[in-house]
Amino acid sequence: MTNTQLTHVQIDNYGPWTVTPEPRREVDLQTLQSRLYADLSQLFGNRGGYVFFTRFDNMIAVSNGLTIEDHAMIQESVGNRYPVTMSLSVATGTTPAAALETATEQLQEAGSAQDKSRREVLEGRHIDTEFRTDEDVQIAHFDVVDATGKYTDKLSEFDTFIQIEQGYAALMKYMREAHEGLSFFVGGDNVIAVCPDMDAADYQDVVEHVHDDVGVELQVGVGRGSLAEEAGMAAKHALESSRANGTDVEVDF
Numbered sequence: 001m002t003n004t005q006l007t008h009v010q011i012d013n014y015g016p017w018t019v020t021p022e023p024r025r026e027v028d029l030q031t032l033q034s035r036l037y038a039d040l041s042q043l044f045g046n047r048g049g050y051v052f053f054t055r056f057d058n059m060i061a062v063s064n065g066l067t068i069e070d071h072a073m074i075q076e077s078v079g080n081r082y083p084v085t086m087s088l089s090v091a092t093g094t095t096p097a098a099a100l101e102t103a104t105e106q107l108q109e110a111g112s113a114q115d116k117s118r119r120e121v122l123e124g125r126h127i128d129t130e131f132r133t134d135e136d137v138q139i140a141h142f143d144v145v146d147a148t149g150k151y152t153d154k155l156s157e158f159d160t161f162i163q164i165e166q167g168y169a170a171l172m173k174y175m176r177e178a179h180e181g182l183s184f185f186v187g188g189d190n191v192i193a194v195c196p197d198m199d200a201a202d203y204q205d206v207v208e209h210v211h212d213d214v215g216v217e218l219q220v221g222v223g224r225g226s227l228a229e230e231a232g233m234a235a236k237h238a239l240e241s242s243r244a245n246g247t248d249v250e251v252d253f
């Protein structure tokens with residue numbers, strides 16, 4: 001059974017900060033956001049976690065293996081080095097969507113994202129070591145079949161972007177609604193999904209749904225592990241098998 005531990009990361013009072021005392025230069029905001037994402041990717045990633053940038057002012061981490069103390073250290077490190085602070089809320093659930101719902105509720109109960117007095121909230125609990133298993137995290141790595149031949153080498157970069165984003169939009173919606181999985185665009189033509197227990201037939205159905213919906217052809221590799229890093233690496237190898245075998249779906253368990 002999957003037991004995904006997710007962390008909702010939210011920059012504190014960021015909206016007001018971006019316009020106080022007057023609107024800040026957009027290039028500086030873009031630099032801050034991408035540096036914070038890069039730092040969090042290393043801070044969570046060095047402990048086996050994955051971070052997804054979602055909206056940049058809010059991010060989502062798969063944090064299995066990280067304790068609340070690890071989170072406190074990450075929060076302190078960012079607070080010491082950035083002009084903004086961030087709140088962290090950790091939760092687990094029967095599905096990734098359920099875990100994130102709990103994490104977000106904990107944060108919302110602590111105060112608004114634009115509340116001057118709500119700073120560096122650290123809520124929730126991690127999974128105790130004794131309860132960890134190597135089936136806790138299931139990750140699916142989706143990729144557009146021959147994106148280079150069909151789009152990158154044929155269309156303008158913006159028209160390629162539209163095709164990839166439409167595939168992503170259809171995928172993220174269907175995964176969320178039909179399976180309570182959470183899908184994140186990670187660059188190029190790739191989407192990484194954090195999933196509940198799903199089997200090869202479920203993934204075949206997802207790939208077919210996206211094709212019928214928006215005409216984008218996907219292939220997917222799926223892996224499991226006790227940490228995001230292990231599940232994600234197994235998923236990448238499974239995706240390589242799918243490329244080699246010409247199949248839509250390869251599941252590594």
Ligand SMILES: Nc1nc2c(ncn2[C@@H]2O[C@H](COP(=O)(O)OP(=O)(O)OP(=O)(O)O)[C@@H](O)[C@H]2O)c(=O)[nH]1
Binds near residue numbers: 143187188189190243
């Ligand atoms: N984030 C991330 N991006 C990747 C990964 N693999 C490839 N990409 C990106 O995706 C782009 C397209 O590469 P591929 O998916 O290998 O190319 P393709 O033309 O779709 O060919 P096939 O996948 O073999 O059908 C690359 O230029 C990278 O930007 C990955 O594992 N992670």
